[in-house]
Amino acid sequence: MSPDIETLIQKISRLPGLGPRSARRIVIHLIRNREQSLEPMLMSMDNVYKNIKVCPVCSNIDTFADVCSICSDNKRRRDIICVVESIANLWAIEKTSCFTGQYHVLKGLLSSIDGQGPEFLMLEELQKRCDENHISEIIIALSATVEGQTTDHYIKNFFKNKNIKITSLAHGIPIGGELDYLDDGTLFAAFSARG
Amino acid sequence: MSPDIETLIQKISRLPGLGPRSARRIVIHLIRNREQSLEPMLMSMDNVYKNIKVCPVCSNIDTFADVCSICSDNKRRRDIICVVESIANLWAIEKTSCFTGQYHVLKGLLSSIDGQGPEFLMLEELQKRCDENHISEIIIALSATVEGQTTDHYIKNFFKNKNIKITSLAHGIPIGGELDYLDDGTLFAAFSARG
Numbered sequence: 001m002s003p004d005i006e007t008l009i010q011k012i013s014r015l016p017g018l019g020p021r022s023a024r025r026i027v028i029h030l031i032r033n034r035e036q037s038l039e040p041m042l043m044s045m046d047n048v049y050k051n052i053k054v055c056p057v058c059s060n061i062d063t064f065a066d067v068c069s070i071c072s073d074n075k076r077r078r079d080i081i082c083v084v085e086s087i088a089n090l091w092a093i094e095k096t097s098c099f100t101g102q103y104h105v106l107k108g109l110l111s112s113i114d115g116q117g118p119e120f121l122m123l124e125e126l127q128k129r130c131d132e133n134h135i136s137e138i139i140i141a142l143s144a145t146v147e148g149q150t151t152d153h154y155i156k157n158f159f160k161n162k163n164i165k166i167t168s169l170a171h172g173i174p175i176g177g178e179l180d181y182l183d184d185g186t187l188f189a190a191f192s193a194r195g
Numbered sequence: 196m197s198p199d200i201e202t203l204i205q206k207i208s209r210l211p212g213l214g215p216r217s218a219r220r221i222v223i224h225l226i227r228n229r230e231q232s233l234e235p236m237l238m239s240m241d242n243v244y245k246n247i248k249v250c251p252v253c254s255n256i257d258t259f260a261d262v263c264s265i266c267s268d269n270k271r272r273r274d275i276i277c278v279v280e281s282i283a284n285l286w287a288i289e290k291t292s293c294f295t296g297q298y299h300v301l302k303g304l305l306s307s308i309d310g311q312g313p314e315f316l317m318l319e320e321l322q323k324r325c326d327e328n329h330i331s332e333i334i335i336a337l338s339a340t341v342e343g344q345t346t347d348h349y350i351k352n353f354f355k356n357k358n359i360k361i362t363s364l365a366h367g368i369p370i371g372g373e374l375d376y377l378d379d380g381t382l383f384a385a386f387s388a389r390g
Binding site: 016063 | 281
């Protein structure tokens with residue numbers, strides 16, 4: 001195998017969810033379909049490489065514009081900010097179109113294991129945004145994991161005496177979930193939050 | 196999500212073994228690691244794109260050289276040719292280093308469903324190679340599937356009266372395989388070929 005191809009296989013095998021075997025399959029597919037697959041892939045990747053920018057307002061990632069398309073969209077509500085852990089979660093929320101406000105993307109959750117302290121939350125920036133614009137509500141939309149809930153508490157505590165309404169996503173039975181397959185924690189949360 | 200990023204996700208999700216979810220994960224990884232992952236990936240892919248060539252002798256794929264590194268390697272045996280279905284299989288055989296001869300890579304197996312006839316086997320070219328060089332043996336190393344075995348038979352038939360030794364890979368119990376988990380076909384083959 002030529003060193004060029006071997007290098008590409010190695011690089012692809014380091015992507016999340018892939019290994020040497022799947023990387024080899026992908027490279028063979030790309031090589032076999034040089035015009036239909038490899039060339040467009042290359043151009044598309046180059047586009048993203050050249051154009052990605054981190055939005056200075058919400059830390060979302062976008063191409064072309066300096067301020068991301070969500071922050072600059074005039075049709076979206078400007079008085080409500082949703083705190084998410086990552087762009088992946090932002091995309092997931094955007095896909096449902098259930099939220100039409102602004103975002104605040106964290107650099108990561110609080111995690112003593114990974115050495116991620118409060119500076120990852122950029123709460124001063126968020127505070128500044130709240131002061132400059134009239135923000136009526138901050139929605140904390142973090143995962144229901146230990147790190148997620150710790151971060152949720154920390155953010156709530158930070159904004160405690162600052163006269164801003166802070167809410168978190170509800171915990172309960174997921175739609176389509178069967179009661180007898182749910183874990184105790186979820187059932188407990190669903191009971192406590194019944195209404 | 197920006198259209199550039201969306202296009203890249205779409206392109207990656209069409210690769211074998213990937214879907215929209217894993218493609219999104221990969222793109223987020225690439226974007227987050229622009230310098231350490233996206234840039235080297237782009238360069239490596241560009242290298243392969245610019246340099247891949249199909250070897251005119253054996254149809255192997257290589258970079259830089261016109262004739263592939265296997266065909267031009269003087270340390271390898273020149274009197275023995277191994278017929279394989281694809282470069283993936285060639286790479287698999289090369290990894291074991293159990294074969295040091297030349298290759299003949301088919302364009303595909305005989306398959307009436309996929310409309311692949313004898314022209315995919317390029318047997319005239321193989322015949323020509325045999326006539327021009329002194330080939331003592333052709334090893335047919337195809338999968339033990341219906342298509343593989345049909346193609347195996349076809350190639351054997353093609354070379355029947357041409358005074359070249361033709362062999363196929365042995366069928367039997369795979370190393371590490373437990374007898375009681377084997378299918379009937381494999382057990383039958385292992386019994387017939389006992390020795």
